[in-house]
Amino acid sequence: MALSINFWAEANAERGSYSTAGIAELITVEKKLMAQMADYGSVLRKKISLMRRLIEQPLGTEQISKMRALMPQIPKTEYWNAMQDLIHAPLAGVQLDPLDSLELALFAVDKDRPDLAEKWLSATLSGYQQLNPIEKELYEVLNVVRESQVTKLFELCAEVKSFQSALNRSGMMLPLLLVGALWQVLFPACGAEFYSSVHEMTKVFGYEQKMLQHMQKFVADNQSKLDFLRARLGEFEQERNEALHWGTTYFESPLNQYLLSKRLTVDWRRVENLMDADTGQKPLERLLKLRRSPSMPNASELEGAIDGLLRLQFVYRLEAKHLAKGILDGVNHGTHLSPEHCLDIARLALRDQHPRLAHAWLLEAKERLPQQPELHPQILALLVQAKAELGDFLGVNGTYQELLNLQPASEEHARNYEQFMRNHAGTDGLYESKIIEEHAPIPEDPSQLDEFQAYSLTCSGHRRLTAGEERHLRCGYMTETHPFLLLAPLKAEELSHDPLLVLYHDVIYQSEIDTIRKLTTNKIRRATVLGTKQSVVSNVRTSQITFIPKTEHQVLQTIDRRVEDMTNLNMDYAEDHQFANYGIGGHYAQHMDWFTQNAFDYKLVSAPEMGNRIATVLFYLSDVAQGGGTAFPHLKQHLRPKKYAAAFWYNLHAAGGGDTRTQHGACPIIAGSKWVQNRWIREFVQSDRRSCLLWDDSVATFGQIMELAKQQKAAAKKESS
Numbered sequence: 001m002a003l004s005i006n007f008w009a010e011a012n013a014e015r016g017s018y019s020t021a022g023i024a025e026l027i028t029v030e031k032k033l034m035a036q037m038a039d040y041g042s043v044l045r046k047k048i049s050l051m052r053r054l055i056e057q058p059l060g061t062e063q064i065s066k067m068r069a070l071m072p073q074i075p076k077t078e079y080w081n082a083m084q085d086l087i088h089a090p091l092a093g094v095q096l097d098p099l100d101s102l103e104l105a106l107f108a109v110d111k112d113r114p115d116l117a118e119k120w121l122s123a124t125l126s127g128y129q130q131l132n133p134i135e136k137e138l139y140e141v142l143n144v145v146r147e148s149q150v151t152k153l154f155e156l157c158a159e160v161k162s163f164q165s166a167l168n169r170s171g172m173m174l175p176l177l178l179v180g181a182l183w184q185v186l187f188p189a190c191g192a193e194f195y196s197s198v199h200e201m202t203k204v205f206g207y208e209q210k211m212l213q214h215m216q217k218f219v220a221d222n223q224s225k226l227d228f229l230r231a232r233l234g235e236f237e238q239e240r241n242e243a244l245h246w247g248t249t250y251f252e253s254p255l256n257q258y259l260l261s262k263r264l265t266v267d268w269r270r271v272e273n274l275m276d277a278d279t280g281q282k283p284l285e286r287l288l289k290l291r292r293s294p295s296m297p298n299a300s301e302l303e304g305a306i307d308g309l310l311r312l313q314f315v316y317r318l319e320a321k322h323l324a325k326g327i328l329d330g331v332n333h334g335t336h337l338s339p340e341h342c343l344d345i346a347r348l349a350l351r352d353q354h355p356r357l358a359h360a361w362l363l364e365a366k367e368r369l370p371q372q373p374e375l376h377p378q379i380l381a382l383l384v385q386a387k388a389e390l391g392d393f394l395g396v397n398g399t400y401q402e403l404l405n406l407q408p409a410s411e412e413h414a415r416n417y418e419q420f421m422r423n424h425a426g427t428d429g430l431y432e433s434k435i436i437e438e439h440a441p442i443p444e445d446p447s448q449l450d451e452f453q454a455y456s457l458t459c460s461g462h463r464r465l466t467a468g469e470e471r472h473l474r475c476g477y478m479t480e481t482h483p484f485l486l487l488a489p490l491k492a493e494e495l496s497h498d499p500l501l502v503l504y505h506d507v508i509y510q511s512e513i514d515t516i517r518k519l520t521t522n523k524i525r526r527a528t529v530l531g532t533k534q535s536v537v538s539n540v541r542t543s544q545i546t547f548i549p550k551t552e553h554q555v556l557q558t559i560d561r562r563v564e565d566m567t568n569l570n571m572d573y574a575e576d577h578q579f580a581n582y583g584i585g586g587h588y589a590q591h592m593d594w595f596t597q598n599a600f601d602y603k604l605v606s607a608p609e610m611g612n613r614i615a616t617v618l619f620y621l622s623d624v625a626q627g628g629g630t631a632f633p634h635l636k637q638h639l640r641p642k643k644y645a646a647a648f649w650y651n652l653h654a655a656g657g658g659d660t661r662t663q664h665g666a667c668p669i670i671a672g673s674k675w676v677q678n679r680w681i682r683e684f685v686q687s688d689r690r691s692c693l694l695w696d697d698s699v700a701t702f703g704q705i706m707e708l709a710k711q712q713k714a715a716a717k718k719e720s721s
């Protein structure tokens with residue numbers, strides 16, 4: 001262009017006026033000029049077509065696919081390290097593309113650093129605002145950076161920040177949201193069984209919060225995509241309606257021709273690209289990563305949760321109708337169960353030989369049928385089974401009728417009903433109705449109780465000492481075992497004389513508990529019990545435990561000195577400190593702490609040279625909102641967990657044999673979380689502390705015990721005189 005203007009200027013300057021020759025010359029010049037222009041035009045056309053190709057090209061797909069192919073080759077750790085460094089980098093002087101800043105912001109969100117995420121989101125926004133309109137549109141169409149999304153992310157960061165500070169305030173697990181950096185620490189390799197520990201549950205509860213955020217992001221991304229598509233749809237429809245309205249004259253307008261071709265080329269391509277885009281892929285990947293983490297409860301843990309619920313129901317004789325409304329032992333927890341929940345629980349109850357409980361849950365499921373009518377046949381089919389097991393044959397008959405009315409075409413129901421009628425043909429019971437109680441009646445004669453029943457009834461308070469039996473027990477201050485106790489006597493409450501069971505109050509301090517909580521963080525694992533030949537995970541004991549040697553912290557040695565005062569036993573011969581946490585439904589069924597000969601034979605006992613567990617001291621490191629006591633069925637004692645208290649009992653007879661009357665169990669937790677510490681003191685060498693009897697007092701007759709008491713009394717009298 002510059003060339004042609006100069007040309008004209010030069011021509012005019014030289015000639016000054018237009019002569020014929022001048023005009024002829026001018027025409028030649030004009031021809032040259034035209035040729036130049038044609039050239040220019042072709043250059044321009046080329047440029048335009050190039051630009052069009054550039055614009056119409058599916059944006060960067062080739063490069064993206066090449067990059068994607070390269071991605072797996074990039075060493076992940078280096079990439080993460082680089083990102084890690086970058087998110088902390090100061091912003092001054094850094095001019096990043098908004099896409100890059102957004103990537104860093106998301107990385108920071110992933111690392112639970114909402115503060116850093118906010119910094120990078122601000123950079124994203126300012127970068128975005130500096131884009132020209134075409135670039136902005138490009139970003140929008142590609143759905144990579146949108147102002148509205150960035151704003152939403154800002155809100156998310158603020159939410160995460162307030163959630164974190166709320167957790168800090170409530171003293172719950174602090175690193176709940178620090179998913180990225182603490183991934184390894186938080187996801188122990190053995191996997192966590194969340195129902196067995198509230199501690200674990202608070203952790204996965206935190207992960208669920210993250211999952212919700214990913215889901216929100218997924219919905220938001222797809223929403224933006226749909227919003228864009230819906231807007232285009234509206235525009236296209238409107239243009240088509242106009243065209244239809246005008247008929248063929250519509251295409252006579254070059255403008256309309258242009259609009260239609262533009263739509264069919266560029267606009268539709270954009271729409272296709274967007275429809276084809278993997279919107280929400282990233283949040284989906286993050287969600288999947290969380291869901292696949294070993295901490296996530298799996299089907300067996302779901303069963304464990306139901307198992308825990310059924311245990312609570314059985315042990316505390318709770319009613320399904322209350323449980324389904326969220327009322328646990330009189331306390332309303334504000335939860336409501338659906339027919340499907342009730343059915344799931346009933347199915348497991350039936351499988352685990354709790355037909356009474358199954359029956360009650362099925363009635364609850366039936367009551368709620370309007371919510372999920374499609375479950376009706378399944379409920380009735382299970383009800384038939386439960387009623388049959390409980391001998392309510394008239395009920396079975398009626399339920400079959402209901403089922404056949406509901407699904408008259410079902411050959412299976414007809415076959416089962418026929419079979420049932422054949423089996424019971426001619427029996428009177430078929431027409432007898434039976435009232436089914438949710439819980440079996442409590443036998444009047446305690447000798448009829450099996451061990452689990454006795455333990456359960458002790459937990460629920462149905463089995464306890466009479467006032468007469470309690471009369472002999474004493475409370476008081478203990479000062480004997482150490483001179484120091486004269487200054488700070490131990491508050492002791494006697495719960496049983498023989499075997500000795502004492503509850504000490506205020507024998508551990510909050511500062512010690514705080515240290516213990518720090519020592520046990522991330523160490524607790526699902527507890528096992530001794531099987532016949534090995535230690536096994538079992539529903540008999542659903543807690544999480546860890547052992548810590550006393551050398552690990554001064555506080556453990558201080559506690560042991562106190563235990564020595566409480567028991568007058570030599571703490572050199574004690575096992576490592578055991579800490580346990582029980583979650584909702586968590587329990588430890590009736591057991592004895594002492595080892596059987598079998599356990600010694602199979603070498604299941606650690607440090608067997610120290611002998612058997614002569615005594616136990618059980619510290620309560622927390623209160624428990626509901627349930628979670630320690631039940632001694634033989635002693636008819638139920639100890640409510642009381643923070644700072646500790647129970648002490650001898651496990652062995654004075655002659656060394658295991659005392660079966662020390663059988664005890666940790667009652668299931670209804671609500672709350674229970675922390676305890678076990679000190680298991682071994683038999684060797686305690687002879688100077690608790691003298692061994694030469695005769696076996698475990699098989700002593702009443703007469704022998706009376707004789708012994710008499711001798712001891714006489715000896716004491718002699719000593720004091």
Ligand SMILES: O=C(O)CCC(=O)C(=O)O
Nearest residue numbers: 588629630665666676678
């Ligand atoms: O947690 C309790 O109440 C009892 C625990 C217990 O008996 C044990 O760990 O051996």
Ligand SMILES: [Fe+2]
Nearest residue numbers: 591592593664
């Ligand atoms: Fe125990």
